[in-house]
Amino acid sequence: MDARNNKPSELEIFREFLKRQGMRYTPERETIIKEIFSTHEHFDVDSLYISIRQKGLRVSKASIYRLIPLLIKANLIEEVFFENGQMHYEHIYGHEHHCHLRCQECKRIEEFSDKRVAQIEEDLQRRFNYKILRHKLEVIGLCSECQKKSNSS
Amino acid sequence: MDARNNKPSELEIFREFLKRQGMRYTPERETIIKEIFSTHEHFDVDSLYISIRQKGLRVSKASIYRLIPLLIKANLIEEVFFENGQMHYEHIYGHEHHCHLRCQECKRIEEFSDKRVAQIEEDLQRRFNYKILRHKLEVIGLCSECQKKSNSS
DNA sequence: GTATCTGCAAACCCTTTGCAATAAG
DNA sequence: CTTATTGCAAAGGGTTTGCAGATAC
Secondary structure, eight states: OOSSSSSOOHHHHHHHHHHHTTOOOOHHHHHHHHHHHTOOSOBOHHHHHHHHHHTTOOOOHHHHHHHHHHHHHTTSEEEEEEETTEEEEEEOSSSOOOEEEEETTTOOEEEEOOHHHHHHHHHHHHHHOOEEEEEEEEEEEEOHHHHHHHHHO | OOSSSSSOOHHHHHHHHHHHTTOOOOHHHHHHHHHHHTOOSOBOHHHHHHHHHHTTOOOOHHHHHHHHHHHHHTTSEEEEEEETTEEEEEEOSSSOOOEEEEETTTOOEEEEOOHHHHHHHHHHHHHHOOEEEEEEEEEEEEOHHHHHHHHHO
């Protein structure tokens, strides 16, 4: 158990998940997960690979690519957006969920959360008979700076 | 003007957009836009290319790839999701906006809309001083059939 | 007339995959 | 021991791009 509270750590969750599927817990998988959960930043495969190498650890990119679908299935990470030809992810276990407000022009991102989304989920659950796992709300707009630029041109 | 109401058609909007940028209205662009707006379905570049060819018309994929960023900038289409290595789009002009409820397992999609999202947008507009253009709410869950499957295994 | 656009094919680059060696359970 | 996993390098496949010819305006 995690010392901070009674929730199991992401590693425990994932070990359990692997065991259920007859899969194996390896040092490589541990390295990757620890790196993912060491920050709350978005990541893509390349940036993850680089930050692992910078710590002097070694894992192949193939192993990262092969691990990601498992982490998604275990509900530990999710895809957040696709940009510049790469998928970006973030971990969703152990810290508050948030949504993204993005500037269409300069790509800057603000994070926010709103209780109304949970209400919408409850309604959907009833209406469609789905088991809701999570959501992704992305609001797209123009930040104040980019509004000025497009007015002046 | 569109005969159905007083809103300009998507072609008029786009011509205007091109003119503002010193760009040209070509038969190829017209073909692509007409095809996109001929249905309310999601599309990807490949399916769009195929349906254009099936009508006996000819446009290169490169022209489609080059047109898409322009249509996004003109707020006529948007990215809806990335799947199987391809981006999927849908047009957002001229028909009711909707959100997506997706099954994580079988990938089926239900569409819905909810007024609360508009309220969230208003709050964000004030709070972050963004000009809000649109949103993308994707709720991920397990449909009733896939819930049964995962319980029985 | 001039700058933009088109089609083609090659280049790009992220991601996936086959394979032989390794290691978890 | 058996079967899953790893790293490597090659293959895959959607998207982008350079270029020469065509064409909006």
